[in-house]
Amino acid sequence: MFSKAVCRKAPYFGTIKPKITLLQPGICKATIKNRKAIHNHIGTVHAIAQCNLAELCAGVMTDATINHKSHRWIPKGMTVQYLAKAETDLHAIAKIEYPRTWEDKEELIVPVEVFSNSGEKVFHADINMYISAKKS
Known part of the structure; x- marks a missing residue:
């Protein structure tokens, strides 16, 4: 139900039908099923579906970790590497060191790794998450 609520808040994530399996400050894990609706022309999980999974994990983790009373965040950019064909369900993890101190005008790089069923x-x-202090 939580994953569906996230997709209602950010509808584009619904295209990959994610399931968030772990969320706590500093870490988020999620999965997507390998299904035809997210395939590319060669029958593997499309690159943009993988980008969506990564952005979902990074964004949800950042949102669960940041101090909402004092700071806000927005994704600013993403650098990706396609390392192997994505031919199975996928499992992603976004993780940063926590606890941490939030700065104003900080560029937090959130690494996200995506794995096949075989690991x-x-x-x-x-x-790149842009973190800024809320105005008083």
Whole structure:
């Protein structure tokens, strides 16, 4: 139900039908099923579906970790590496060191790793989250 609520808040994530399996400050894990609706022309999970999974994990983790009373965040950019064909369900993890001190005008790089069912790393993203102090 939580995953569906996230997709209602950010509808585009619904296209990959994610399931968030772990969320706590500093870490988020999620999975997506390998299904035809997210395939590319060669029958593997499309690159953009993998990007969506990575951004979902990084964003939800950042949102669960940041101090909402004093700071806010927005994704600013993403660098990705496609390491192997994504031919199975996928499991992603976004993790940062926690606890941590939040700065104003900080660029937090959130690494996200995506693995196949066999544990092979198929994708890596570094997502730049722009953290800023809320105005009083």
